[in-house]
Amino acid sequence: MSIRRTLSAFLATTIIASSMLLTACHGSGRRVGFECPENFDTSRDYEITFWAKNDTNLAQTRIYNQAIEDFEALYPNIHVTLRLYTDYNKIYNDVITNIATNTTPNVCITYPDHIATYISGNNTVVPLDNLIYDERYGLGGSEVRFDAPTPEDMIEAYMDECIIGDNHYCLPYMRSTEALYINKTFVEALGFELPEVVTWDFMWEVSNAAMAQNSDGTFVVNGQDVMIPTIYKSSDNMMITMLRQLDAGYSDDAGSIYIFNDDTTNILHTVADEVAQGAFSTFTVSGYPGNFINAGQCIFAIDSTAGSTWMGPHAPLQDIDESELVDFEMVVRPVPQFDADNLQMISQGPSICVFNKEDSNEVLASWLFAQYLLTNEVQIAYSGTEGYVPVTLLAQQSEEYRAYLEDPSQYSIKIDAVNMLLQNIDNTFVTPVFNGSTSLRNAAAQLINSVVKSVRRREAITDDYINNLYAEVTALYRLDQLGGGKDGKANLGPLPTQSKIMLGSIGAVWIGFCAYFAFDLYKKKKNA
């Protein structure tokens, strides 16, 4: 329940934040940029607040608490207060609120998209480049009291995801992708052979076949009243991934918006067709895909690898009553593809940012704690709680991590999901990050969800409908006011005519002044 509410609040905050930050350059106070102190002052105590996200997973909470305890043992003068969230969007809402009152946390788990909004304020988030490479306090620096990874130990692709504009504004913490969780038993019962790479066409074909009903209205494939063969958890990722696979427009690094194009229109028509057949829905409209697939009411559930411990009838975490579980063979595949020879899937996962404060020693203390979250102890333990992969080579190549991947006592679907990501790291992508990229992502989700709802409500999805939807979404998320670039500075385009006339007039007056003084000077010289 709360996640739905948080999602709504997040969408609203996005809209508010967009409008606030588009006007933020007027009259806002400036905070001085962070400069690393020469020496960390250990004679003082520091109170650090850490806003962390967990996947409603107690093991993750325990790892955070353990990390804090271990870090405080190393740095007795730094005290870390943990505030737990179970949703990234709620963190975003709260950070936006607290930026206005200068009460941001010190360290925060977040998404780069969100950071792009945070940094629209003045020196709100610390650019980390100098810190990362600082010989004494940087990654693996000489004064760091624990075995931290060096910059070379970080996985480069993940570090690159943290670059906004010209700087690293965060560190990767964990990485995941989306996976296609499949009820293989049902696929084969419907007469299909499951390929190694599932295409969108294959998935729709199987899904449509699953719509066959008995005379009593139950579905042939499961004998139940409910069957939604394909459910996508993240509607925004669905649109983004499909566009990427089609090499179609979405946005660019400068923040220009290209999402309203023919490929998007075709995707929406496909979505409409599948919903009309009862073959497709989304989390927003129907509920968690994991709950449906575990109850035998779904065949293709697309969700994060970080949700893998909820997937399957034997999953360690369940959200439905045991009596509703249906036994079947589950397999994990990459998300559906348009081109089976050119796999593309999104890279996602939490990152860590450090907020700027007046006291540079406090910031340095925050940085040290952030760095501690990259140690093998934290990376390996946390990644094991879900279908995450560690972000350092140090952890990924460790014997402990290799042993974990081969441990038969681990939940097999989680390990399959992790291995799928590890084998496809080169096939992952991220979307451009800029001030407003969060709004664009929300707009992408709304396009899908609006069409799903409208079809279910028996509206016709015509080109006119889709054009109107584009206009509504553009207005709601102020997409026509974006294009601010990574630094949040808008390209305002050519000057309006009135401005040109005004500037021309000012120029003409100055030319007149100059001519007058020149003539006056000439006259004085001549008279002299």
Add this chain to the structure above:
Amino acid sequence: MKNFKRVISVAMVAAMAVSVFACAADTAETAETEAEIVTNGISYDEYVAAELDTEVTVDVYVQATQGWWNDSITVYAADQDGAYFIYGMACSEEDAALLESGTMIEVTGYKSEWSGEIEITDATFTVVEGADTYIAEPIDLTADFGNDDALIAHQNAFFSMDNLTVVESADGAAFLYSWDGSGSQGDDLYFTESNGDATATFTVESYLTGADTAVYQTVEGLQVGDTINVSGFLYWYEGVNPHITFVEVQ
């Protein structure tokens, strides 16, 4: 002739005056008629019978609301025949202040289902001016504790259950922040009770009754073994997931 014209004029003025009075009287009668409350909504039975994803209009009484957030509010509503859950209804902050318990509103939205919860979504509303007020008495569902098949007939209703025993949620705790204890103060509270035969987990929904409310604080003070009476709204999430608004320790 002059007199005749004067007479005619007076007669016309008099006729006009009479007409004006007549009209005024007529208007007054109309006003009295309009003062009667006209409602356009379907009945609760018709709402229950309506297909999912169809547009519905209902005239209902606000029972409680979750916190307003940027032009949206979630409402627990009822009429004398049944209960409704209206999710994310469009509402300005100014109008949210009008949604006091008991207030009658006319709601138009779509009947939807999300994880088993039947609700009205994408809704708009107007306050029915001059309507009476109504606050539902809790339905005693103590006898149906643990019986989802029986409870679903009362989905969203304001209910009570008595003489339940608080049992351990995890690690000896009488309640958890978030469903598995992974949350912190301010998050939803989860606590489990038994009637001796069955157990069920109830929720204090933080958007309805937050950390500063009596029910939240009472649950934070529960001990395993306490005998309690509860009341709340019979929300549904993949089964019974009541949003508890009152807890009394016996």
